[in-house]
Amino acid sequence: xxxxxxxxxxxxxxxxxxxxxxxxxxxxxxxxxxxxxxxxxxxxxxxxxxxxxxxxxxxxxxxxxxxxxxxxxxxxxxxxxxxxxxxxxxxxxxxxxxxxxxxxxxxxxxxxxxxxxxxxxxxxxxxxxxxxxxxxxxxxxxxxxxxxxxxxxxxxxxxxxxxxxxxxxxxxxxxxxxxxxxxxxxxxxxxxxxxxxxxxxxxxxxxxxxxxxxxxxxxxxxxxxxxxxxxxxxxxxxxxxxxxxxxxxxxxxxxxxxxxxxxxxxxxxxxxxxxxxxxxxxxxxxxxxxxxxxxxxxxxxxxxxxxxxx
Numbered sequence: 001x002x003x004x005x006x007x008x009x010x011x012x013x014x015x016x017x018x019x020x021x022x023x024x025x026x027x028x029x030x031x032x033x034x035x036x037x038x039x040x041x042x043x044x045x046x047x048x049x050x051x052x053x054x055x056x057x058x059x060x061x062x063x064x065x066x067x068x069x070x071x072x073x074x075x076x077x078x079x080x081x082x083x084x085x086x087x088x089x090x091x092x093x094x095x096x097x098x099x100x101x102x103x104x105x106x107x108x109x110x111x112x113x114x115x116x117x118x119x120x121x122x123x124x125x126x127x128x129x130x131x132x133x134x135x136x137x138x139x140x141x142x143x144x145x146x147x148x149x150x151x152x153x154x155x156x157x158x159x160x161x162x163x164x165x166x167x168x169x170x171x172x173x174x175x176x177x178x179x180x181x182x183x184x185x186x187x188x189x190x191x192x193x194x195x196x197x198x199x200x201x202x203x204x205x206x207x208x209x210x211x212x213x214x215x216x217x218x219x220x221x222x223x224x225x226x227x228x229x230x231x232x233x234x235x236x237x238x239x240x241x242x243x244x245x246x247x248x249x250x251x252x253x254x255x256x257x258x259x260x261x262x263x264x265x266x267x268x269x270x271x272x273x274x275x276x277x278x279x280x281x282x283x284x285x286x287x288x289x290x291x292x293x294x295x296x297x298x299x300x301x302x303x304x305x306x307x308x309x310x
Contacts (some may be wrong), residue, residue: 001258001259001262001265002258002261002262002265002266002269002271002272002275003217003267003269003272004134004266004267004268005267008192008288009227010190010192010193012057012143012205012206012207013190013206014088014215015206015207015209015210015213016186016190016206017174018091018210019210019244020217021095021214022091022094022095022098022151022155022214023154023155023157023161023214023217023218023221024105024221025095025098025155025158025160025218026098026102026154026156026158026159026162027158027159027162027218027221028154028158028159028162029046029099029102029124030102030158030159030162030163031165031166033046033102033103033163034106034110034162034163034166035166038103038107038110039306041306041309043103045302045305046099046103046307047099048297048301048302048305049302050099052098052294052297052298052301053294053298054092054095054096054186055096055287055292056107056294057248057249057252057290057291057294058089058092058252059080060087060290061089061252062076062079062080062089062252063076064253064256065086065089065255065256068256070086070087073159076211082096082097082146083146083147084146085145085146086253087254087275088251088254089255090144090146091143093146093148094145094146094148094151095148097147097148098148098152098155099147100290101152101155102155102159102221105128105156105159106159107126109121109125109159109163110123112124113163114225115175116167118167119165121160121163122160122163123130125156125159128152128156129152129153129156129211132149132153133150133153133211134148135149136149137196137294138205138208138209139208141207142239144207145205146221150266151210152212153210153211153214154211154214155212157211157214157215157217158214158218160218161218161221161222163191164222165222165225168261170222170224170226172226172227172228173226173227173228173229174228174229175223175226175227175229175231176227176229176230176231176232178185178219178223179220179223179224179227179231180231181277182216182219182220182223183220185216186213186216186217187222189202189203189212189213190194190206191203191204191205195217221297229231241283244285245287246280246283246286246287246291247283248282248291249283249284249291250282250283250284250285250286250292251278251283253279253281253282253286254279254282255280255281256282257275257278257279258275258276258279261274261275266276273289
C-alpha cells in the first residue's frame with residue numbers, strides 16, 4: 001500500500017496469514033470439542049459463543065467503514081448478511097459459515113474413530129479434502145470468495161492437527177530450529193522471493209495455494225505447541241499475549257489505518273512502519289472500548305449455560 005512499486009512482487013502475500021487464521025481457528029475449536037465432548041450443551045454453548053465472539057464486533061466494524069465512506073448502504077447490507085465481502089472483511093463470512101460445519105464433521109469423525117481407530121480419521125479427512133478439491137478446483141476460485149466450500153481443506157488440516165496433538169504421543173523439546181526453518185519456507189514461497197532465489201515461482205498464486213500453505217502452518221503450530229525453548233518463550237510472552245488478545249479488533253480496523261496513511265504518505269517508509277504501531281494501538285483501543293465488554297458478557301452467558309441446574 002505504501003510503496004506501489006512493490007505491489008507486482010508482494011501483492012497478495014497477506015493470504016499467507018489468512019490460511020494461518022483458518023487452520024488455527026479449526027484447530028482451537030476442534031480441540032475444545034474433543035476435550036469437552038460433543039453434547040447438546042457443548043454445541044449450544046459453542047454456537048452462542050461463536051455468535052457473540054464474531055458478529056457484534058463485525059457489525060461495529062462494518063458500520064464504521066460505512067460511516068467513513070468506504071462503501072454505500074447497499075454494500076453494507078450485503079456485507080452484514082454475508083452476501084458480499086469487502087476488502088479484508090471477506091474472511092469473516094468464510095469463517096462464520098465454517099462454524100456450522102464443524103460440529104457435523106467432528107460427530108462423523110468421532111464415530112469413525114470410535115469404530116475404526118485414529119488412522120481411519122486421517123484417511124476420511126484426506127478423502128474429504130480430495131472430494132472438495134475435485135468439486136471445487138482452484139482453477140475456478142474467484143479470489144476472496146466468501147464461500148467456505150473453497151477453503152474446506154484448510155479447515156480440515158486444522159481439525160486433523162487437533163486429533164494428532166490430542167491422541168498421539170507427542171514429545172516436547174526445543175523445536176526452535178524447525179519453527180525458524182518453516183518461517184523461512186513461508187518467506188521463500190512468496191513468488192517474487194522464490195523467483196529471486198531459484199529463478200522460478202514455487203507457488204505462482206498464493207490465493208489458490210491454501211492447502212499447501214495450510215499444511216506448512218499446521219506443522220508450524222505443531223512444533224510451537226510442543227516447543228520448550230526460546231521460541232516458545234517469545235510466542236507465549238506477555239507482549240505477544242496482549243497482542244493476541246487485541247488481534248481480532250486489530251484485524252478488523254487495521255485496514256482503516258493503512259489505507260488512510262498510505263493514501264497521504266506514499267513511498268514513506270517511516271510512516272509505513274508507524275502504521276503498524278498505529279494499527280496495534282487502534283486495535284487495543286477498540287478492544288478496551290468494545291471487545292472486552294462483549295467478551296465479558298459472552299463469558300458470563302457461557303458460565304450460566306454450564307452451571308448445573310438445581
